[in-house]
Amino acid sequence: MAASYQSAESLPGVAVEGSCPRVAVVVNPSKFSGGDALRVRGQLRDAAVGLGWAEPMWLETTVEDPGRGQAQAALDEGVDVVCALGGDGTVRAVASALIGTGVPLGLLPGGTGNLLARNLGLPLDSPVEALRVALRGVDRRLDVGRVRLELLRDEQVPLDQAQLVEEFFLIMAGIGFDASMIAGAPEELKAQVGAVAYVWSGLRHLRGERFEVRMWTDGGPGVLRKARTVLFANVSELQGGISLLPAEPDDGLLDALVLTPKSLTGWLSVATHVLTRGRAGSERVHTSRFQSMQLRLRVPQHIQLDGDAIGLTRALDTSSLPGALVVRVRT
Structure with missing residues (x-):
């Protein structure tokens, strides 16, 4: 396995000798x-105390700060574990404060996808069972x-006012069709019908144009493609x-997927490839594995990180930080 990434900016909290270990729960109240x-908070308190831990520190996210600041506050208090209670967006925000610290992240799924917890085989339907794993697991x-990118917060921002930002993802990042689909799903519709809102948005964007993107993989030569999504x-x-x-x-490493359909027939080929787990094959699907990659686009495209649309970009560098998060x- 590749060497672990470590940061010297912060160190894991250490419980005072003789005291109960401490856990913080960063919760998205909108869920x-x-x-x-209040009911879930009480259940988590009882579960933690029953396992010999102190009453959990309870920190609620806000629209302005979806979890990173709360997680940092928990680190400053010297807690032993920080749990994220919410969806994948909350998990990403909380994790961004824990990268390189060695302080473990506990996943208490409370969203629609819960994809990181799903991929790790963690409890999906019971916050109490998930907390037990966070406190007693390995x-x-x-x-x-x-990702380091030039970010335009919306389509009205001039290109010369792009912000240089650094962001992180745990599940998947994407530019093009998938990000446009996420960005185009109305909040009101998502509240009413959940994931169906993304299907509606996806159908609206299905006939969109391909975009030109030049890609450099692990320092190799640039490759120019016309893609619908990366x-x-x-x-x-x-x-x-x-x-x-x-x-x-x-x-x-990270895995890259470039989809290049230019018609509905092309999308059918892509769908067949996905549904057969690649056995059918498709000339519109290109995959690779890499440690670092640079992308440059002629026209800015929407970008999403772990299902959150964050704006548009025409230049980004992405890389894997091996072993950066505990x-x-x-068990």
Whole structure:
């Protein structure tokens, strides 16, 4: 396995000798209605205390800070484990503060996809069972995808006002069709019908134009393609058990998928390839495995990280940070 990435910026918290170990729960309150949050909080408190831990530190996310600041506050308090209670977006935000620290991340699934927990075989339907894994499980080091990009927050921002930013992903990043589909799904519709909103948005964007992208893989020569979407995967399984790529979260590499259909016939070829797990083959599907990759586009495209549309880009560098994140998994 590749050497582990470590950061010197922060160190794991250490419990005071003789005291109970401490856990923080960073929760996305929008995932709960009515008194559900209080009920779950009580259940998690009872479970933690029953296992000999102190009452959990409870930190709620906000629209302005979806989890990173809360996780950093927990680290500053010296907790032993930080749990994310929410969807994949909450997990990504919390994890971004834990990268390189050695402090374990616990996954308490509360979203629609819960794809990281799904790929790691963690409990999906019971926050209490998931907490037990977080407190009594074993540590597993996972790779983290890093992207450094020129980011336009929306289509109205002039190209010369792009921001240079660094972001991270644990599951998958993508530019083009998949990101446009996510960005185009109305919040009101998602609240009413859930994942069906993405199907509606996907059908709207299916006939879009391909875009030119030049790609450099691991320092090699540039390759020019006309693509509909480019994906970078750290795990393999999506919702419904669909596997786009044979990606492994601890091999020190990322997997790339470039889809180049230019018609509905091309999309049918892509769908057949995906549904048969590549046995059917398609000249519109191109895959590779890499440690680092650079992309440059003529026209800015939407970008998504772990299912969150963050804006548009025309220049990005992505790479794998081997073993950068510790996650608690089943024994």
